[in-house]
Amino acid sequence: MNNKQQYPDIAAGKGEKEASMMVAIPGSELTSSLLEKRLEQQTYFTEGEVDYIPEDGGFFFSCKKDEQELRFYISLVDSDPEYSINPYFATDPISPELYAEASSAPQAVIIECMFQEQPLVSYLQQLKIIQILVPDLLLGLDLSAAGKVFTREWLNFQLVDDLMPSVDSLYVVHAIYDQDENEEQTEEDRAPTMYWFHTHGLARCDLSEAEIIIPHPIASYYGIPELFWSFVNNSITQSKIVFNEPIFIGQTQTGHEYLVAVPFEEGLLHVGQSTLVDDLKPLEEMNFEFGDTNSARFMGDWHDRDESHQHPSVMLFRVTQENPTLESFFQGFEDQNAMMFMRTDEETADMSRKAKLRWEYFTHMLDNYGPKPVVQKKGFFAKFMGKSEEQADSDWRFLVKCGIGYHDEEEDYDGHEHMWFEPISWNGEQFEGRLINHPFYVQHMQEGEVYPLTRDDITDWTIYFQDGSYTPDTIYKLLSGAQVH
Template sequence: MDNKEKYDLLADGETGLPSTMGIIPSDTNFKFDTNQIEKSLASSKDFKLNAFTKEEDNDFAILTFSAEIEYLDEVYNMDLYVCETNNIDLANYGFGNQIDEKSLDIAQKQEYYLETSMYFGEDPLTAFHLQLKIMNAIVPDASLAIDFMSYRLLSAQWLGMTAKSPTPPSPDYLYTLHCIYNDEENGTRRYWFHTHGLHRCGTVELEMLNITQGAEQMHTLINMTVKKFLTNAAREKERFVIGYDGMGINLCWLRWEEALKDFPQLVLGGKGDRESEEGDNVHAEPSGILFAVEDGNMVSPEIYASTLAENPIYYITTEETNRMSDLAKERFSMFKQVFEKESPKPESKSFLKNILGSKKEKENEQKWTFLVKLGLDVDNPDEGASEKEHLWFDTLSISNNQIEGKLLNQPYWISNLNEGDVKTYPIELLTDWIIYSPDSTYTTDSIYELGLL
């Protein structure tokens, strides 16, 4: 199948790529066999096993199975393979989240791992969540998970936490965003951003080429564009609005084969980076290069760099907002537990100590910061971009299902609220949270790192 046919399939929301992931046990005595795998699937309360079949042996695996699984009123067909672990070079994969050295060492010593392969349905994140649940059901005590589509290793602790949750993880786990750059003699740095993992979700991969300004803003912009494509992918050359920076942030995409005609021949991400003698270069697969659309012209998205650095609003689907809110509330008890332990406490100091206190000591003092995002009603829902504006607050106190916080950014569509205001709101308005420690950052997806499970 050539790329033209693949683009046509993706335009219809179809894909020829299954999602392939693996899981490695932590117990060296763990044995994969037909009865163990079938029993694990059949006894799960998260999904229903409709059929299970042992397939003929092949060169790829020592055991092969197929399963029909029903989940949230949709039926999925999965292939399962028990394979030798020495066929995997873990050094070829990045880290999707924090993994300790002990888990990596245990994984490399295991003789076998389980590989799972399935096609996603209409909702990629739901299907991805199911795949995690299936792997966790078969190997509940894992050392490591591998996502072969995004080229990332995933923490077994994260996998266990996520598989047991009724709420899917962040869509960030569906793909990875690679950033490659060249430094030129004149000091200019040129970036090539591109994703891996979106093909299994029924959309093209996304890219930005020849970026020299606002790399951080472009990184965020392409990530937010991916979120839109996962629920409602734009067609080629179709203009879409991804956010608001005082005016609409308008983008479109063009397949790389056409887009490269307007770039320098030796641009990073050009034809030379998409060719291989074996013909298996993953960067030659269907991919869309993003452009800004201004006055009907397709130009570099760099034109948004300066305004995107000034508190823009990105449009997020209602489904994603609800998912984030559900997960934030589900794990808010852990946020509260850490807040009560680590949040700065007011100190009573003597007058003399206040005078003689070391200014250097205050400057070197490191503290934890606890932020919550709350969805607040806008003044004129019919005129604004949505009925809610989601704003970040620095948490000051938590009590009686109420959060007191200091607003960190200026609202666009709420006139009686200003940056710096201290307000108290019910936890029902919570849509996200984040914790900054002196040496790390913890979100709803990474809170497991604090050992609170």
């Protein structure tokens, strides 16, 4: 048995979905009747019905959200004393006290469902059921995403205003790497020489998992999360995976960047081979027989693939306009100071709506912890002035992404380029920002110059504090009473 038939189904948007499974650990004792009562009292879902399953004590909750028919499997179980919560993948730092309390909790609630056409909507609905059933949640576990741990604070913030969670909420990226065996170096000093990044969580989205193999050293992880994000969002938007064809994902100062998705069984044959895209076999002619388990040419080869990593997965390769051959990411990218990743119109609209609705969070932190607004100097020497001492020494940095309109005369096309600005002065919904990107399309702006902007221009924002970054999805961490500034 191999994956040969599953890939054409995934390419047609008819892949075999896995159930999405989450576990909620309550802070107080529960009974099935109490869970049923909470479902009866909630008003988020309508036309709810409960059907018990005599064999295991669980039940199905059938309901509607607007006109969409939904069905959840819910089961109250005794905690498994041998199961260990792994906080490696977590939405927040987990305190030792909270970890100990959740690990010793006697009960857990299992919530399963099948995602429908819009995975993010289904994901949100599953979170909502957890919030209803376990309002005193200690910790939640997304078992479908490698047991990713989430907190009650994160859960409640995701459900504010019915805004869509970020795409990367659906999965985690597992990084495996080796290290240089130089005996003269300590283990901390040994740099990885090859990498294997792969996802967990996409199989419930009518997609396969995705992976990137890098058989050489890289300077940083720059761009890798965005690569997965772009690929997943593109696939969700199209409700399928496009195989063996270049997918436009971004642009650097030297040209356009594409990725090509190839079934991993075939992809392993092309790592380091510079195969032309046009030379790839059609999907139905590829060989999907499992390979030699002793083969260990690079991380992610057959030697590293246990049974759980032999399910359908696509390997992502880099392709450029100038060189239409399959390359690994990110060799040679050390010289690229910036890459503009493409977002779909739907994703950009969702991000912009969220950033604007939560703009007050940003300005609140900016007023309290940001640099004092400065009056811009005019004249020839103004652009050579750097940050003030106060700004340079601050642990805080505030950035706003804005969509700036432009007109492409050659294509006769009106569009928006989304670029990052550092606020210099602000007053309510208006502010001045210093552009920190090199514009690709907007001809009337230059990196380092200051421009007037408004809340209507905003498509995203980020706050950097010490070693952390906070976005419209994670700003709750800075507002939490547990956060010390």
